[in-house]
Amino acid sequence: MLPEVPGVLGADDVAATVAAVAAEQGTDGMLPWWRGGQLDAWDSVEAAMALTAGGRPDAGAAALDWLCARQLPSGGFPSEWRDGTVTAPGVEANHAGYLAVGALHHALVTGSSGGRWLAPVTHALDLVCRMQLSTGAVGWALRPDDTPDDVALLTGSSSLLQALRCGLALAERAGADRSRWRAAAGRLQEAVATRPEAFADRGRFSMDWYYPVLGGALTGQDALDRLALSWDVFVVPGLGVRCVADRPWVTGAETCELAMALAAAGQVDAATEQLAAMQHLRAEDGGYWTGYVYADDAVWPVERTTWTAAAVVLAADALSGATPGAALFTDPAFLAAEPR
Numbered sequence: 001m002l003p004e005v006p007g008v009l010g011a012d013d014v015a016a017t018v019a020a021v022a023a024e025q026g027t028d029g030m031l032p033w034w035r036g037g038q039l040d041a042w043d044s045v046e047a048a049m050a051l052t053a054g055g056r057p058d059a060g061a062a063a064l065d066w067l068c069a070r071q072l073p074s075g076g077f078p079s080e081w082r083d084g085t086v087t088a089p090g091v092e093a094n095h096a097g098y099l100a101v102g103a104l105h106h107a108l109v110t111g112s113s114g115g116r117w118l119a120p121v122t123h124a125l126d127l128v129c130r131m132q133l134s135t136g137a138v139g140w141a142l143r144p145d146d147t148p149d150d151v152a153l154l155t156g157s158s159s160l161l162q163a164l165r166c167g168l169a170l171a172e173r174a175g176a177d178r179s180r181w182r183a184a185a186g187r188l189q190e191a192v193a194t195r196p197e198a199f200a201d202r203g204r205f206s207m208d209w210y211y212p213v214l215g216g217a218l219t220g221q222d223a224l225d226r227l228a229l230s231w232d233v234f235v236v237p238g239l240g241v242r243c244v245a246d247r248p249w250v251t252g253a254e255t256c257e258l259a260m261a262l263a264a265a266g267q268v269d270a271a272t273e274q275l276a277a278m279q280h281l282r283a284e285d286g287g288y289w290t291g292y293v294y295a296d297d298a299v300w301p302v303e304r305t306t307w308t309a310a311a312v313v314l315a316a317d318a319l320s321g322a323t324p325g326a327a328l329f330t331d332p333a334f335l336a337a338e339p340r
Contacts, residue, residue: 002055003316003323008276014316016286018054021047021306021313023285029062030084033305038087041067041077041095042159043307045102050310052109053317053325064102068120074142075127091142093131094156096124097163101328104166107173108324115174122178125167128160129184135198136191154192154199155207158215161188165216165335166328192217204245206234206254214261216332223265234258239294240278248295252281252288256311260318260329268319275315281308288312 052060076091107114139148240255262271
């Protein structure tokens with residue numbers, strides 16, 4: 001069953017969006033922002049999850065396999081490829097960790113063990129643990145000398161909390177012990193939830209606002225309070241969410257991610273409203289423009305990205321519960337639970 005949200009997106013609409021993502025994938029599984037464009041591991045995994053949730057699990061698996069075949073000895077991935085060639089070799093923690101989310105998502109949707117990716121996920125999350133700082137936050141990247149940068153980003157660390165918890169769930173399915181990840185996740189959750197001073201000040205970015213909820217660090221009333229805190233700063237009624245507070249620019253992926261955070265906090269009506277608000281970015285083929293500068297009535301940048309389309313599919317799944325993978329975004333307790 002394909003995700004659909006009545007009054008916003010029908011199953012046929014979602015199928016067209018999934019097809020638009022699939023059209024950009026290479027025959028070898030490579031899944032860039034668009035065919036011939038750049039590729040980074042985080043966005044490629046997100047696009048792979050959309051293919052899987054959209055009824056194309058083999059294509060989703062191929063994208064994950066493409067990344068795993070290019071994993072570095074450190075456990076990370078280069079920051080950027082173009083046409084399969086590395087154009088930015090730096091290693092970012094967030095890029096490494098998100099493989100675990102994609103692997104567990106595929107396992108949940110297909111009912112498989114996900115064991116084919118446990119080894120690269122282990123390699124990646126062991127790197128994340130090595131990059132954890134004394135504050136509990138995770139350094140955003142590796143330095144040239146292979147030590148973690150001492151700057152931590154709230155958005156990235158929030159995503160890594162989800163990644164560590166997904167890795168634990170994946171390992172559990174395989175009967176593997178990864179208790180070291182649980183300890184790291186506990187320290188990271190505490191940092192994200194209670195130590196704002198541990199992170200670089202990037203409060204002008206909307207992602208830093210809602211990601212502690214989306215990543216599962218804040219739940220219940222704490223999540224509701226967080227989302228209320230900067231609502232009027234970032235939400236543009238009828239258009240979506242600003243990427244940054246000081247620009248008249250709404251972006252589709254951030255709007256969909258906010259929708260998923262709202263769904264996780266139990267605010268389903270508000271989440272549906274946000275998904276509906278960003279539909280002005282939909283293209284005729286079912287793809288999505290990245291953003292819109294409303295002060296100029298202009299699409300910008302002039303690009304349709306697989307990860308923006310993917311965020312739409314994942315938000316629709318989160319709201320509809322069409323696949324078991326939706327729980328990764330709507331039920332923080334699902335991942336925070338102790339092993340059975």
